[in-house]
Amino acid sequence: MSFFNSAYRGTPPWDIGRPQREFVRLADERKVSGDVIDLGCGTGENAIMFASRGNRVLGVDAAPLAIEKARRKAKMRGSNAEFLVADALNLESLGRVFDVAVDCGLFHTFSDEDRQGFTRSLRNVLKPDGHYFMLCFSDREPADWGGPRRVSKDEILKTFKDGWKVDSIEPARFEASRLGSGGHAWLASLTRL
Numbered sequence: 001m002s003f004f005n006s007a008y009r010g011t012p013p014w015d016i017g018r019p020q021r022e023f024v025r026l027a028d029e030r031k032v033s034g035d036v037i038d039l040g041c042g043t044g045e046n047a048i049m050f051a052s053r054g055n056r057v058l059g060v061d062a063a064p065l066a067i068e069k070a071r072r073k074a075k076m077r078g079s080n081a082e083f084l085v086a087d088a089l090n091l092e093s094l095g096r097v098f099d100v101a102v103d104c105g106l107f108h109t110f111s112d113e114d115r116q117g118f119t120r121s122l123r124n125v126l127k128p129d130g131h132y133f134m135l136c137f138s139d140r141e142p143a144d145w146g147g148p149r150r151v152s153k154d155e156i157l158k159t160f161k162d163g164w165k166v167d168s169i170e171p172a173r174f175e176a177s178r179l180g181s182g183g184h185a186w187l188a189s190l191t192r193l
Helices: 003-007 021-028 045-052 064-077 088-094 112-125 153-159
Strands: 035-039 056-061 082-085 098-104 126-137 164-174 183-192
Touching: 003 064, 021 045, 021 098, 021 126, 021 164, 035 045, 035 088, 045 056, 045 064, 045 098, 056 064, 056 088, 064 082, 088 112, 098 112, 112 126, 112 153, 126 164, 153 164, 153 183
Parallel strands: 035 056, 035 098, 056 082, 098 126
Antiparallel strands: 126 183, 164 183
């Protein structure tokens, strides 16, 4: 059983029981609309929030326990958000395309090699001129920090140099139950060309 799936036997620190503040802000600013895919959706807080704003939302995660919890949560809340177990490196198997992709903590889990596969996979399900919003841990965290892999702006720019327009990369906070005011993060906004 994978680390991420076994983490959902309990409540992992990244599952804060509500949507991430940065994604609520994007929704409030009406930057997320249409058909939305939530990549690495966990227990579905962001997906359910976007669905409550009138979007058609599919949340995907490789952890079956996370998807099971997301489906229960959506049913309890009367949400029409859908959830599937899926591999972010093979999104074309979904047979769908989306206007917007959101990623809350998935990108920073990939190796350099998998990042290339991920961008290819993402391009296959995102419509031309579609938007990708990514919240990932940033290299602004101290070097001895024990959390997930930290990502630099340059790494984001390098990974998305071909076939993408980087609209912005802004400092942000990644909320987690064990991080007090949150971990340093980047909120990146990209457009598929």
